[in-house]
Amino acid sequence: MRVPKRLVERLLSAHRIVVSSHINPEGDAIGSALALAMALKAKGKRVEVISHEGVPRRYAFLPDAETVRSAPSFTPDLLVLVDCAELARADLPESLRQTSLPVTVIDHHPKTVDRSRKGWVVWIEPTAAATAEMIAALTAKLGVPMTKELATCLYAALISDTGVFHFRNTTPRTLRLAASLLEHGIDPQELAYRIMEARSFAATHLLARMLQKAHFEPETGLCWSVLTAKDFAQTGTTDEDTENFINFLRAVEGTKVAVLFREAAKNYVKVSLRAIDSVDVAAVARQFGGGGHPAAAGCRQRKPLRFVVTAVLRAVRHALFNESNEQTKSEGEKRS
Ligand SMILES: [Mn+2]
Numbered sequence: 001m002r003v004p005k006r007l008v009e010r011l012l013s014a015h016r017i018v019v020s021s022h023i024n025p026e027g028d029a030i031g032s033a034l035a036l037a038m039a040l041k042a043k044g045k046r047v048e049v050i051s052h053e054g055v056p057r058r059y060a061f062l063p064d065a066e067t068v069r070s071a072p073s074f075t076p077d078l079l080v081l082v083d084c085a086e087l088a089r090a091d092l093p094e095s096l097r098q099t100s101l102p103v104t105v106i107d108h109h110p111k112t113v114d115r116s117r118k119g120w121v122v123w124i125e126p127t128a129a130a131t132a133e134m135i136a137a138l139t140a141k142l143g144v145p146m147t148k149e150l151a152t153c154l155y156a157a158l159i160s161d162t163g164v165f166h167f168r169n170t171t172p173r174t175l176r177l178a179a180s181l182l183e184h185g186i187d188p189q190e191l192a193y194r195i196m197e198a199r200s201f202a203a204t205h206l207l208a209r210m211l212q213k214a215h216f217e218p219e220t221g222l223c224w225s226v227l228t229a230k231d232f233a234q235t236g237t238t239d240e241d242t243e244n245f246i247n248f249l250r251a252v253e254g255t256k257v258a259v260l261f262r263e264a265a266k267n268y269v270k271v272s273l274r275a276i277d278s279v280d281v282a283a284v285a286r287q288f289g290g291g292g293h294p295a296a297a298g299c300r301q302r303k304p305l306r307f308v309v310t311a312v313l314r315a316v317r318h319a320l321f322n323e324s325n326e327q328t329k330s331e332g333e334k335r336s
Pocket of ligand 1: 129131
C-alpha cells in the first residue's frame with residue numbers, strides 16, 4: 001500500500017497533534033487512533049487521542065485507552081482524523097469541529113462527496129479492510145518498530161471491521177497483516193472474545209428483547225428490530241450494550257438488509273444498517289445524515305422513534321426494490 005509522501009511530511013512537520021475518529025466509535029476507530037498516536041509519540045510528537053463522547057467500555061482495555069480525553073489539553077497544530085473523513089462526523093468538541101487547523105484524513109470509507117477543504121491532506125484507501133491496514137503501512141513507513149501494544153490496537157481494529165475475518169473486505173493483505181501482528185505475542189482469542197463476543201447478562205436480556213421483536217419480510221429480504229428507551233431502562237443497559245446485535249438480524253436466512261433502531265434518548269434514535277448483497281446501505285444512511293460502508297452503515301436522528309422507523313424503512317424498501325429490479329433487468333439481458 002502506497003503511503004502518500006505529503007501525508008508523511010505533514011505528520012513529521014507537526015509538533016502537537018490531536019488524533020480523533022468518528023462518533024459512535026468502534027474497534028477500527030479507537031484501535032487506529034490509539035495505534036497512530038503510539039507511532040507519532042515514538043517519533044517524538046506530543047499527541048492526544050480525543051473521543052468527545054468517551055471510549056465505549058468494550059474497548060477500554062486497549063493499551064493507552066485510559067489516556068483518551070474528551071478535549072485536548074494543549075493547542076494542537078495538526079488534527080488527524082482516522083476512519084472518518086469529515087469534521088461533521090468527528091467525535092470532537094464543537095470548537096474543534098469548527099476548526100481552521102490543518103487537517104489530515106486517513107480513511108478507508110469510499111469518498112462519495114468531497115467535504116475536504118483547502119489545505120487538507122486526504123488519504124483514502126477503499127480497498128483497505130480497516131483503517132488499521134493504512135495505519136500499519138504508515139507506521140512501517142515512519143520506521144516505528146512494531147510493539148505488542150501497537151499490534152494489539154491494530155489487530156483489534158482489523159477484527160472489528162472484518163467481523164473477525166468473516167466479511168468480504170478481508171483480503172490476502174489483511175490476513176498477512178494479521179499474521180505479522182500475531183508474531184508480537186497478542187492473544188487472538190482474548191481479543192476476539194472481548195471485542196466481538198463478550199456480553200453482560202443484562203445485555204443478553206436486551207438481546208432477547210431485540211430478537212423477540214424482530215420482523216422479517218421474506219418477499220423483500222428486510223429484517224429489522226427496535227429497542228426502545230423502556231427496553232434499556234428495564235434491562236439496566238445502554239445503547240453501548242447493543243454492539244454486534246445487528247449481526248443476529250443479518251444472519252437470518254433470506255435477509256438482504258438488516259436494520260436496528262435504538263431509542264438512545266427521547267427523540268434521539270440511532271440506526272445501524274447492514275447489507276448482505278449489493279444494496280448500498282451507506283447511500284441509505286446518507287439520506288439521513290449518516291454514512292459508512294456499502295455493507296455497513298449508520299445514522300442518528302433527533303426525531304421520535306416511530307417517525308424514524310417509518311422513514312428509514314421506507315428508504316430501505318426503496319433501495320431493495322431498485323436492487324431487485326436491477327437484477328431482473330440484468331437477468332433478462334443475459335437471457336436475450
Ligand atoms: Mn473502519
